[in-house]
Amino acid sequence: MERKDFIEQVGLSGAAILIFGCMQSCSKSDGPGTNTNTGGGTGGGGGNTSTVDFTIDISKSPFDALKNIGGFYVDPATNIIIVKTTASEIIAVSSICTHQQASITYQANNNRFYCAAHGSVFATTGAVTTGPATTALKKYQTSLTGTMLRVFA
Ligand code: FES
Numbered sequence: 001m002e003r004k005d006f007i008e009q010v011g012l013s014g015a016a017i018l019i020f021g022c023m024q025s026c027s028k029s030d031g032p033g034t035n036t037n038t039g040g041g042t043g044g045g046g047g048n049t050s051t052v053d054f055t056i057d058i059s060k061s062p063f064d065a066l067k068n069i070g071g072f073y074v075d076p077a078t079n080i081i082i083v084k085t086t087a088s089e090i091i092a093v094s095s096i097c098t099h100q101q102a103s104i105t106y107q108a109n110n111n112r113f114y115c116a117a118h119g120s121v122f123a124t125t126g127a128v129t130t131g132p133a134t135t136a137l138k139k140y141q142t143s144l145t146g147t148m149l150r151v152f153a
Contacts, residue, residue: 051153052078052080052140052151053150053151053152053153054075054150054151054152055148055149055150055151056075056082056148056149056151057147057148058090058144058148058149059147063149065084066082066083066084066090066149068084069084069085069108070083070084070085070106070108071083071084072084072106072108074095074103078151079095079096079103080092080093080094080095080140080151081093081094081095081104081105081106081113082142082149082151083106083124085111085124090142090144090149091124091142092139092140092141092142092151093113093122093124093137093138093140094126094137094138094139094140096137097115097117097120097133097137098120098128098133098137099115099117099131099132099133099134100117100118102115102116102117102118103115104120104122104137111124112124112129113126113137115133118133119132120133122136122137126139140152140153141153
Protein backbone atom coordinates (compact mmCIF):
# COMPACT_ATOMS: atom_id res chain seq x y z
CA MET A 1 0.00 0.00 0.00
CA GLU A 2 1.22 3.40 -0.95
CA ARG A 3 1.73 5.96 1.80
CA LYS A 4 -0.86 8.27 0.23
CA ASP A 5 -3.49 5.48 0.11
CA PHE A 6 -2.76 4.58 3.75
CA ILE A 7 -3.31 8.17 4.91
CA GLU A 8 -6.53 8.45 2.93
CA GLN A 9 -7.94 5.23 4.44
CA VAL A 10 -6.95 6.15 8.00
CA GLY A 11 -8.37 9.63 7.50
CA LEU A 12 -11.72 8.28 6.31
CA SER A 13 -11.89 5.78 9.16
CA GLY A 14 -11.07 8.48 11.70
CA ALA A 15 -13.75 10.76 10.29
CA ALA A 16 -16.29 7.95 10.40
CA ILE A 17 -15.43 7.22 14.04
CA LEU A 18 -15.78 10.91 14.95
CA ILE A 19 -19.16 11.21 13.23
CA PHE A 20 -20.44 8.00 14.81
CA GLY A 21 -19.25 9.10 18.25
CA CYS A 22 -20.90 12.49 17.87
CA MET A 23 -24.19 10.95 16.80
CA GLN A 24 -24.18 8.64 19.81
CA SER A 25 -23.45 11.40 22.29
CA CYS A 26 -25.97 13.72 20.68
CA SER A 27 -28.77 11.19 20.86
CA LYS A 28 -28.01 10.42 24.50
CA SER A 29 -28.16 14.06 25.53
CA ASP A 30 -31.46 14.92 23.90
CA GLY A 31 -33.81 14.18 26.79
CA PRO A 32 -32.45 15.15 30.18
CA GLY A 33 -35.21 17.65 30.95
CA THR A 34 -37.65 15.34 32.67
CA ASN A 35 -39.46 16.82 35.61
CA THR A 36 -38.73 14.86 38.75
CA ASN A 37 -40.75 17.10 41.04
CA THR A 38 -42.83 14.87 43.24
CA GLY A 39 -44.60 17.77 44.85
CA GLY A 40 -43.93 16.72 48.43
CA GLY A 41 -43.51 20.01 50.21
CA THR A 42 -45.74 20.85 53.09
CA GLY A 43 -48.65 18.52 52.95
CA GLY A 44 -48.69 17.31 49.37
CA GLY A 45 -50.16 20.38 47.75
CA GLY A 46 -47.65 20.54 44.92
CA GLY A 47 -46.85 18.27 42.05
CA ASN A 48 -48.22 18.43 38.58
CA THR A 49 -51.89 18.61 39.40
CA SER A 50 -53.79 21.85 39.65
CA THR A 51 -55.52 20.76 42.86
CA VAL A 52 -54.30 22.59 45.94
CA ASP A 53 -55.30 21.26 49.33
CA PHE A 54 -52.83 21.19 52.18
CA THR A 55 -52.73 21.91 55.89
CA ILE A 56 -49.99 23.52 57.95
CA ASP A 57 -49.57 24.02 61.68
CA ILE A 58 -49.00 27.73 62.20
CA SER A 59 -47.65 27.12 65.70
CA LYS A 60 -44.57 25.47 64.20
CA SER A 61 -41.62 26.87 62.26
CA PRO A 62 -41.46 28.02 59.48
CA PHE A 63 -45.23 28.65 59.51
CA ASP A 64 -45.25 30.46 62.86
CA ALA A 65 -44.75 33.80 61.07
CA LEU A 66 -48.49 33.49 60.42
CA LYS A 67 -49.25 34.02 64.11
CA ASN A 68 -48.47 37.73 63.74
CA ILE A 69 -50.37 40.31 61.71
CA GLY A 70 -48.28 41.08 58.63
CA GLY A 71 -46.48 37.78 58.85
CA PHE A 72 -46.35 35.62 55.76
CA TYR A 73 -45.02 32.35 54.45
CA VAL A 74 -44.34 31.30 50.84
CA ASP A 75 -44.89 27.61 50.20
CA PRO A 76 -42.17 26.50 47.75
CA ALA A 77 -44.07 23.39 46.65
CA THR A 78 -47.15 25.26 45.45
CA ASN A 79 -45.85 28.83 44.98
CA ILE A 80 -48.58 30.15 47.25
CA ILE A 81 -48.01 33.07 49.59
CA ILE A 82 -50.01 32.89 52.82
CA VAL A 83 -50.45 36.09 54.82
CA LYS A 84 -52.02 37.00 58.14
CA THR A 85 -53.54 40.32 57.13
CA THR A 86 -55.64 41.00 60.26
CA ALA A 87 -56.24 39.45 63.66
CA SER A 88 -58.96 37.28 62.16
CA GLU A 89 -57.93 36.83 58.53
CA ILE A 90 -55.33 34.69 56.80
CA ILE A 91 -55.30 34.84 53.01
CA ALA A 92 -53.51 32.83 50.33
CA VAL A 93 -52.73 33.80 46.75
CA SER A 94 -50.33 32.66 44.06
CA SER A 95 -46.85 34.05 44.67
CA ILE A 96 -46.12 34.15 40.93
CA CYS A 97 -46.70 37.47 39.21
CA THR A 98 -49.12 37.25 36.32
CA HIS A 99 -47.04 39.61 34.21
CA GLN A 100 -43.83 37.65 33.61
CA GLN A 101 -43.82 35.11 36.42
CA ALA A 102 -41.45 36.80 38.87
CA SER A 103 -42.02 36.21 42.58
CA ILE A 104 -44.17 38.67 44.46
CA THR A 105 -43.74 39.77 48.07
CA TYR A 106 -46.17 40.98 50.68
CA GLN A 107 -45.84 44.56 51.92
CA ALA A 108 -47.38 44.66 55.39
CA ASN A 109 -47.21 48.46 55.71
CA ASN A 110 -49.42 48.85 52.62
CA ASN A 111 -51.29 45.53 52.99
CA ARG A 112 -50.63 44.62 49.38
CA PHE A 113 -48.55 42.39 47.15
CA TYR A 114 -45.69 43.84 45.14
CA CYS A 115 -43.64 42.51 42.23
CA ALA A 116 -40.20 44.13 42.14
CA ALA A 117 -39.51 42.93 38.59
CA HIS A 118 -41.60 45.63 36.90
CA GLY A 119 -43.56 47.20 39.73
CA SER A 120 -46.96 45.52 39.57
CA VAL A 121 -49.08 45.87 42.68
CA PHE A 122 -51.90 43.56 43.73
CA ALA A 123 -54.57 43.97 46.40
CA THR A 124 -55.07 41.28 49.02
CA THR A 125 -57.97 40.06 46.88
CA GLY A 126 -55.41 39.29 44.19
CA ALA A 127 -56.73 42.07 41.93
CA VAL A 128 -54.25 44.20 39.98
CA THR A 129 -54.04 47.76 41.29
CA THR A 130 -50.96 48.83 39.32
CA GLY A 131 -49.63 47.29 36.09
CA PRO A 132 -47.99 46.23 33.93
CA ALA A 133 -49.73 43.04 35.09
CA THR A 134 -53.31 42.86 33.84
CA THR A 135 -54.46 39.58 35.37
CA ALA A 136 -55.28 39.03 39.02
CA LEU A 137 -53.33 36.65 41.22
CA LYS A 138 -55.13 33.38 41.84
CA LYS A 139 -56.66 33.40 45.29
CA TYR A 140 -57.10 30.30 47.43
CA GLN A 141 -59.47 29.48 50.27
CA THR A 142 -58.20 29.23 53.81
CA SER A 143 -59.70 27.68 56.91
CA LEU A 144 -58.18 27.91 60.39
CA THR A 145 -59.06 25.39 63.08
CA GLY A 146 -56.99 25.92 66.21
CA THR A 147 -53.48 26.23 64.84
CA MET A 148 -54.15 24.11 61.77
CA LEU A 149 -54.52 26.15 58.60
CA ARG A 150 -55.98 24.52 55.53
CA VAL A 151 -55.25 26.09 52.12
CA PHE A 152 -57.32 24.84 49.24
CA ALA A 153 -58.73 25.79 45.84
S1 FES B 1 -43.03 40.09 36.37
FE1 FES B 1 -44.16 41.10 37.91
S2 FES B 1 -44.45 43.09 37.11
FE2 FES B 1 -43.38 42.06 35.55
